Amino acid sequence: MEQKINIRLSFIALLAVITVTAASVLVFYNLFRKQVTNDLKMNARLLVETNVFQRAYDSLGEDPEKLSNSSLSKLKTGDMRLTWIAEDGTVLFDNDAAASGLTNHLDRPEIQEALSTGEGESIRGSETLGMDTYYYALRLENGTVLRVSTQAHAIAGVFFTSLPIVAVIALLILGVCIMISRALSRQIMEPIEKMAEELDKTTSEPPYKELEPFVNKIRSQHVNLLEAVKTRQDFTANVSHELKTPLTAISGYAELIENGLADPESEQHIAKQIRSNADRLLQLINDTIQLSRLDNGDMNRSNEEFDLYETASECCRNLAVSAKQSNILLTCDGRPVTIRGDEELVKEMIENLVQNGLRYNNAGGYVRVSVRREDGSAVLSVRDNGLGIEKEKQSHVFERFYRVDKSRSRRSGGTGLGLAIVKHIAEIHNADIELDSAPGIGTEISVYFPEKIRDSGDVRVSTTSKSEKVSEE
Numbered sequence: 001m002e003q004k005i006n007i008r009l010s011f012i013a014l015l016a017v018i019t020v021t022a023a024s025v026l027v028f029y030n031l032f033r034k035q036v037t038n039d040l041k042m043n044a045r046l047l048v049e050t051n052v053f054q055r056a057y058d059s060l061g062e063d064p065e066k067l068s069n070s071s072l073s074k075l076k077t078g079d080m081r082l083t084w085i086a087e088d089g090t091v092l093f094d095n096d097a098a099a100s101g102l103t104n105h106l107d108r109p110e111i112q113e114a115l116s117t118g119e120g121e122s123i124r125g126s127e128t129l130g131m132d133t134y135y136y137a138l139r140l141e142n143g144t145v146l147r148v149s150t151q152a153h154a155i156a157g158v159f160f161t162s163l164p165i166v167a168v169i170a171l172l173i174l175g176v177c178i179m180i181s182r183a184l185s186r187q188i189m190e191p192i193e194k195m196a197e198e199l200d201k202t203t204s205e206p207p208y209k210e211l212e213p214f215v216n217k218i219r220s221q222h223v224n225l226l227e228a229v230k231t232r233q234d235f236t237a238n239v240s241h242e243l244k245t246p247l248t249a250i251s252g253y254a255e256l257i258e259n260g261l262a263d264p265e266s267e268q269h270i271a272k273q274i275r276s277n278a279d280r281l282l283q284l285i286n287d288t289i290q291l292s293r294l295d296n297g298d299m300n301r302s303n304e305e306f307d308l309y310e311t312a313s314e315c316c317r318n319l320a321v322s323a324k325q326s327n328i329l330l331t332c333d334g335r336p337v338t339i340r341g342d343e344e345l346v347k348e349m350i351e352n353l354v355q356n357g358l359r360y361n362n363a364g365g366y367v368r369v370s371v372r373r374e375d376g377s378a379v380l381s382v383r384d385n386g387l388g389i390e391k392e393k394q395s396h397v398f399e400r401f402y403r404v405d406k407s408r409s410r411r412s413g414g415t416g417l418g419l420a421i422v423k424h425i426a427e428i429h430n431a432d433i434e435l436d437s438a439p440g441i442g443t444e445i446s447v448y449f450p451e452k453i454r455d456s457g458d459v460r461v462s463t464t465s466k467s468e469k470v471s472e473e
Helices: 002-049 052-060 064-068 109-117 155-197 209-258 264-296 308-318 320-325 343-359 391-396 406-411 418-428
Strands: 081-085 091-094 119-126 131-139 145-153 304-307 329-334 338-341 366-374 377-384 432-438 442-449 461-464
Touching: 002 052, 002 119, 002 131, 002 145, 002 155, 109 119, 109 131, 109 145, 209 264, 304 308, 304 343, 308 320, 308 329, 308 343, 308 366, 308 377, 320 329, 320 343, 338 343, 343 366, 343 377, 343 418, 343 442, 391 432, 418 432, 418 442
Parallel strands: 329 366, 432 461
Antiparallel strands: 081 091, 081 145, 119 131, 131 145, 304 338, 366 377, 377 442, 432 442
16 A cells, blocks of 8 residues: 555656646746847837837838838847738848849738738748748838848747756656655554554544544454354354254163163163154254354245235144144134235244244243234234243343253254344244243343345344233134
8 A cells, every 4th residue: 555655646746746847838938929029029119219210111112122122121130030022912121132133921810910010920830840930021101011030949849958957857756755755654654553453442432534434344343253253163062062952962872781680671762862853953953054154044944925814824834733742722814915925934934933932932822923014014922921030031042052941842853043044044034033031931032124124133032021911812
């Protein structure tokens, strides 16, 4: 970055030098042109005031041969060319060439202007010589026209003549600018580099006010990254711990059979325990894989309209046998409500919520699934009259591997990942989750699907306590 700053500042300095040089040449060239023209005017008027042309005209007439031998030829004009022209454009006298050999000058713009207004001027350039010829014509009292002219460098010639000096000055200025740019870039970069070293220190202030949004964003991303790393480490540790329990049980029961320590009466019990732990292990693996895929977005998601009530009814029918085995009444009511999203993921969400209600319930209890529209949102609600959740634990229930009752969860086949999966699916569908629970009364989890898709963001999970016991309607 420092090198880029140096290069850009040097480029700006070079561009400034070229621009100033070009502008200076143009300004001074215009001043030069005005000066040359003014000198020609002054010389022409001085010549007229000497009356030399009037005397020559009165004494010798208009015969060009006589005029060329008169006192006019003795005028000292230096580099200035002198031409005397009659009213009809005939050249009467020229101090640089024989008048008889010159063509009629009536078509010259400065002559026409002088005859009509009293004076005229023009500039004609020569591309081959790189010179400009300046003309100034003045009409005399006798009607003739005196024209004076001189040559000077054209603007290109002026520029190339001054180019060596300009190049030396430009190199000097460029060198100074490079040194200044290096010092300036170091002065700019040092506080930024120091800030980068102290990025973890939230108390350190950015060196420049303009960097505050950038620094805050970087620090926020840094904190999020650290949290993500910690979450992944915790997740890995929890997975290892959760896998260890069923594997240890399976290994222990298999060892009993291998060593012949299991009597025929207990073989059925051992086989049942092995199958139960294998099922739990398989469920844990499936939930872990699904949660990982939801985290990484590593899955093809559909985005189509479907009836939330119909989907909820199908899930309840699929789980009716499990509810009957647990002696729990499972019902579904509501009205058709259309939402847009991935129906398979929403099915998984509903099944996890229902299974959670069945798992943490008592025999003879109920789990009620309802679908309704509320304030422009499609609301899925799963209510049970089971164990309920204490207020201080409610904010943790959507964390991975968190269990309100660990022993009961393991006995019932829970992995501790169900509600974490629910939260992720809600985030994918831009839905909010609301938890309402109280110990001994039950739990209600409501998912609010937006009527229109919003920008993705963290799911909102709010918890409230029940003020009265929920009773079955």
